[in-house]
Structures are given as C-alpha cells and as structure tokens.
Amino acid sequence: MSTDFHKLLFDISEALVTDELEALKFLSLEHIPMRQLEAIQEPKAFFKALQEKDMIEVGSLSFLKELLYQINRMDLLAAHLGSSREEMERELQIPGRAKVSAYRQLLYEIAEDLTPEDVKSVKFLLQTQIPKNKLQDNASMLKVLLEMERNGIIKEDDLATLKDILKGFRADVKKKIDTYEEKKKENDSKEKLPYPVSVSVHPARQGAEWEMPHLPVESYKMKNKPHGYCVILNNYIFKNPYEAREGTVKDGEAVKRVFKWLQFETVEHMDLEAKQMYAKVKEYSKKDHSNMDCFVCFIFSHGEKDKIKGVDHEFVNIKDILSCFSGSNCPSLAGKPKLFFIQACQGSGGHPAVTVKEDFSGHLETDATPLTSIPDQADILVGMATVEDYECYRCTKTGSVYVQCLCDKMELLCPLTAQNSNYSGIRRCYSSTDEPK
Template sequence: MPHSIKGFKSGCKMSTGFHKLLFDISEALITDELAALKFLSLEHVPMRQLEAIEEPKAFFEALQKKGMIEAGSLSFLKELLFRISRMDLLAAHLGSSREEMERELQIPGRAKVSAYRQLLYGIAEDLTPEDVKHVKFLLQEQIPKNKLQDNASMLKVLLEMERNGIIKEDDLAVLKDILKGFRADIKKKIDIYEGKKKENDSKEKLHYPLSVCPAGQGAEVETPHMPVESYKMKNNPHGYCVILNNHIFKNPYEAREGTVKDGEAVKRVFKWLQFETAEYMNLEAKQMYVKVKEYSRKDHSNMDCFVCFIFSHGEKGKIKGADHEFVNIKDLVSCFSGSNCPSLAGKPKLFFIQACQGSVGHPAVTVKEDFSGHFETDATPLNSIPDQADILVGMATVEDYECYRCTETGSVYIQCLCDKMELLCPLHKDLITILTEVNKEVGRRVLNGWKQMPKITSTLRKQLIFQIP
C-alpha cells in the first residue's frame, strides 16, 4: 500500500496588497459593525466560531479559511460592506458604489447573505432603543434574563431567539406577534418577506423536474409532496460516539500527523450534540474489530443513535491497524445489523471513515488551488455494506482514490464535516443535506493538483436531524 507525503504550497498566495486591503478595512470598522458583519455571515461561518471573534482581522481570517474571500474574489466582502452601509469603504478600497452593488445583487445567485438574514438585520437597524426594550420585556418568559440585559443589542436578542428556536427562516410568527403592537410597519415587512418566500417556494415546486417514461411503457405521475418522517432524538445522551484513531504505526514513517486534530474536532462537535464520546488510539486490526463488537453488544435501548468515526490508513474495502494488519469495513459495519445489535434496530447507525480508497490521485479540472499546508494521504473504499436499514457510511473519498490530511490542522473531510455540523445543525438541517454540503465543499478544492470526492452510502429510512441543546 503506497503511502506518500505531499507538502504543497497554495497556488493563490495572498499578495501584500490583499493583506493591506483587509488591514485598512479592519482598522476602519467599529465594534457594532463587526457584530453586524458576523450576524450577516452566519450562513457561512458557524455561530460558535463567530462568537469567539473579537476583532475584524480575525473575522476576515475566518472568511478566508471558508473560501468566502480571497485575492481576486471579493464579491462577498463587497456585499457585506454594502449591507452595513459602509459605502465609503466600498468606494475607497474596492472601487464600487451603491448603484453598482444594487445592480449586481439583483442577479440571481449573486447575493450570499440570505433574504432571511437581510430581513433580521434590517429589523435590528430599524428598531429604536425604546422598541428594543419592548421586545426584551415581551421575551422575558422565553429567554433567560441574563441574555436580555440592558446592553444587549437587538442583534444579540435575535441570535438568542434563533438559538432558542423561537424564530427560524420559515417561522417568524412570534417576532411578528411581538412587533405588531408597537411597530406595525416592521411587522408588514415580515409579511412581505413571507409572501415572497411562499411565491419562490411555489415556483421551485412548479419547476421541479418530473420523470417521464417513454411512450408505451406507462406514464409516471407526480406524487403530492409528503413530509418526511424523522428519527426520534429524545434521549440524553443520544448515543455513543466512538472514535478509532490510528496515529502511530509500527513503521514510524506511516505516522498520521494531524489526526489528533480530527479527534478533537469530532469530540467537540458530538459532545455539543449530547453524545457520549470515547476515543481509542492506535489499535491493532483485531483490537479495532473487538472494540466495535464491544459497542454492538451494549444495551442501546435508551439511546437514539450510534456514531463511529474511523481514522487510519487503508486499502479498498479495508482499514489498516497499527500492526499493519487489515480489518474489513464490511465486518465492522455488520456488527450493527439488526440481528447483531437488536437494541439499535430501527435506529440510525452512522460510520464516518477517513482513509484512502486506493492510491490513485483524483484528476482536477479547476486551475486554482485554494488550500495550503502539508498534506498526506491515507492510502481505503467501501466494497459494500450490509443490506440493512438505518445505516449510513460516509467515506472521505470514492473507490480507488486517495484522500488528504493536513499535518497541522487535520483531514480535509473530517474538518469540513465538523464545520458543517456546527453551521447547519442549529438551522435544523438533516444529515444527508449536511453531507451533501460537505461533498460540495471538499469537491471544489484542488489539493496538490488532485481532487477529492467524498461518498455517502445510506439506507436511512427517515430524516436524521440532530437536536441542539
């Protein structure tokens, strides 16, 4: 099994001029404006990450890491400055104007700040200090009082309403009810937003492609939209999250630097999601199988779900133990079939595997690298999974190809997965939607001239939506 170390430099190094541009804009922003920029970026950077940012430079660094701004691609930065009405910075540093931005953002797909977040920000800007006091008073029974202190801005109040599930993109009833008594004009703005959203949703349904059968083979008719059932996620903890993390191998040259960062990221996210997490390092092949078998024999009656992450080297259909022996992925997953683990029957079992599927580099079709650092490969894919319901296997890459791990920050796939979980779970997105976003994000990158394409194999029968504590 070939194992190569790939250290490569970014093909789009930030120029001195680009850094100076961000520095100059940072220096011109005040605290309230930074709070506004963070609020407007919530669809792109996780709330927990944004909360830790206290200065504009750190905010711009976060946007760079997410690929939202870079040298030669400043449309999102322009939009943000336009949204907070810093036309002076827009003109002086980015050569744009209000009129130009208004035209630009009319083009479908150009606006990266959602209509929902634009609406909330506009409401916060329109309310007077006295209005904000009214809102806080009316929310006293729904939000902890320490979150409604006198110095809490309306943006902070809106964030708390989102965090507590009081408002969301398709449910602004409580906010409307609060505002109708003293700001009927703003309540009307929400009505207009809801009307446009309903109209757009209707258009999407109208243009949804229908399958058509060739003549003579029968006609397929459109079926009415039915709500998708969700798995129950009511227990605390929801289940075990087990991490098998192979860092050190018998051959010292095979050490997987950066994998510790993956373990830390997974533990952080799944502890937040109310799972009981446990990490096991450097297991031999037989020990990996024994550990998975051990968890399959536990009583999961009071659990909702089971999650297992496996980080190692591998080959097609196999995972490498620290002793250089292999264990079949199929054998590990089979431990959780309905017959082998009856207390999890009908409940979701999730496996996420960071390991190469072979030794081939996936050809790239784009020309610009957007990731820097020292990368290694984890040269293994899924041959097959048991034909059982309620199992999902997320692989870092498709069959026969390598996947990449940064020696400093962790693997591309796992770090992206954790970021998307933190970003999208609070928005009540289901797991398949989140993993599709991971596929899109990882798939767009060019790593040392190669691409990486994760894979989802699922027999889940319902939506899986993680509950936020």
C-alpha cells in the same frame, strides 16, 4: 499581490467599529459557525475567518463588497473596493449572486429599524422565553435576535412570534416580515413545480434567468478548471461470454457527455480484472489533486454484497477502493469531495414487482453488487444503484436505469456549473452514503 490584499483588509478593519463588526458577524452566520463567530473580537480575526472559509481571497472580494454594502459603509466600498451603492444594487439583483440570505437580511433590517425604546419593549415581551441575563440593558437587538434563534423562537420559516411581538408597537416592521413570507412562499411554490421547468436548462442555453435557491449550508468550492478527474471503470465483456453486460456502453457515453460538459477531465477504462480495477483506482489516488476541486468515480460491473467483480471473475472490495482516498492515502484531496457511483447488484434478491414502461419490457438484465456501507473517511459519498441484498437493473438497449436517470438529472439541474465561472460550489456532504431506492 498577497501583500496588497492583506494591506487592503488591514485598512478596512481599522475603519470598522464594534457595532459594525457585530453586524458583519451576524450577516455571515450562514457561512461561519456561531461558536467561531462568538470568539471573534476584532475585524482582523473576522477577515481571517472569512479567508479560511474561502469567502474572500485575492481576486474574489464580492462577499466583502456585499457585507460593506449591507452595513451601509459606502465610503469603504468606494475607497478600497472601487464600487458603489448603485453598482452593488445592480450586482445583487442577479439571481444567485447574493451570499447573505433574504432571511438574514430581513433580521438585520429589523434590528436597524427599531429604536432603543422598541428594543426595550421586545426584551420585556421576551422575559418568559429567554434567560434574563441575555436581555440586559446593553444587549443589542442583534444579540436578542441571536438568542431568539438559539432558543428556537424564530427560524427561517417561522417568524410568527416576532411578528406577534412587533404588531403592537411597530406595525410597519411587522409588514416587512409579511412581505418576506409572501415572497418566500412564492419562491417555494416555484421550486416545487413539476419538471420540465419553464426555462431552458439545456447545456447550450445562455442568458436565461435561473435562480439558485440560497442554501444555508457550507459548500465545497468548485473554482478550478478542470474541476477534477471523472474516472469510469466499465466492465462489459467477461471471460464467461454469457455475462456480457449489454447496454453498459450507453452508460459510459452518458457519463462522459455530462462530466465533460461539467468541466471534468473524463476518462473511461474498459474490461478490467479485479486487480486492475484496484490498481487503476490507486493510481488516481496517488496523483496530485492540489489544483482540482474533487474526484468522481463510476464503476459499472457485476457484483456481490460489498464487492465488485472483475472480468476475470475475481472480486475487489468496495472498502479497499474507498480507503485509497482517505486523507492519509490521498492528502491532496483531503477536505474535498470524493464521489463514487456504483452500478452493480448487492445480492441476488429480486425487487418486488412494479409496472415497467413497455419500451423496457424484455430488455432488463441484472448486475450483481456491493453494500452501500458508510465509510469512516470524511467527504466521501457512495451512490448505489440498489440496496443491500438486492439486484439492480440495466436495459440492454439504453443502459442502466440508475446511471441514465442520474445523468439526466445532473444535466437538468446543474446548468450553472458549466456556464458560470462564479459557481460557488456543491453542498458539503457530511453524510457519506446515498441509497436511492
């Protein structure tokens, strides 16, 4: 199978010419960094870069089909990938299916529409904004557009300069930009609508229209089943009976409900001593996660700054828990997201008073927690229920405000994760902390 796959890529690469390679690179800019693309001089290297980014692989060639469709190589699409123009047009009408953004498609269409004389006019009008050595006679319109992007002259939400240039000699092309901006404005206004949204996003929904906005950022792949472990360390009953964390069982139930729906192998461990908490986390860090996409851990307990309390009143340091999942300590999760959500206080300070719904009045308790420090390890996100030096709150009847809201939002905003096997992934988190206030 692998041999057939590479033979397929080889045959397609042999049929592509230089201008088509430049077009493919341009259309892939939101998935492969510009510096890497600039170094690519032949199609085989381009296909290798796509494989390294998991954009194409055995049994998953939708992005390659889309690229060939965009550059109008229907012959390759039909001969090597068994598709057609009509099939691709239907496919790309499905919300969220296109991997080339509307913005990138627009720029490519503009480059294709302009005549050599038009391109000369564009270069002439850009002389004061772009270095002359970038506007030489042999520079294609795609390269000119790249330079405009590089110099901040155009961007996804600002095409005013390009419109101003084109309106004098290609009003028809300028109208394409107007149409793009109108549609983008319409889509942006839809995304800003207050919840609840107009379509059902309940886990059980099927067939409802749901468009995931294109995000020009790298994503983690979420293609395995299960996606990974979701481990819950939930401390309820402490040696001191007055420290019992009423309501925390509700938090565990909410997390298990949502993450089982999201196709995680979910397990809860109750009432652990400090050493047992660390041992349990370390146990999971030693597992083989090669066939998993990520790791999620929820910790519910009392705490202090930088620390979490076990039921024996001893503490475990948060940094010790996180260090178990560094690349060297857990190589099978290297490059994959490790998410930690901690319901515990960071200190004894009370938050400034705010109005609380009557239903919660008299039923809020505090948990004592750790600091949302920024760990050195890559691909780790820490979500905290509060900020440094402050308490966090838990309703004794319905669970903690933080965990219940988090689960509600995940249930509301992640419908495709559970329903669509082609879900592309979660956004890569280069920032390693999350500090909800």
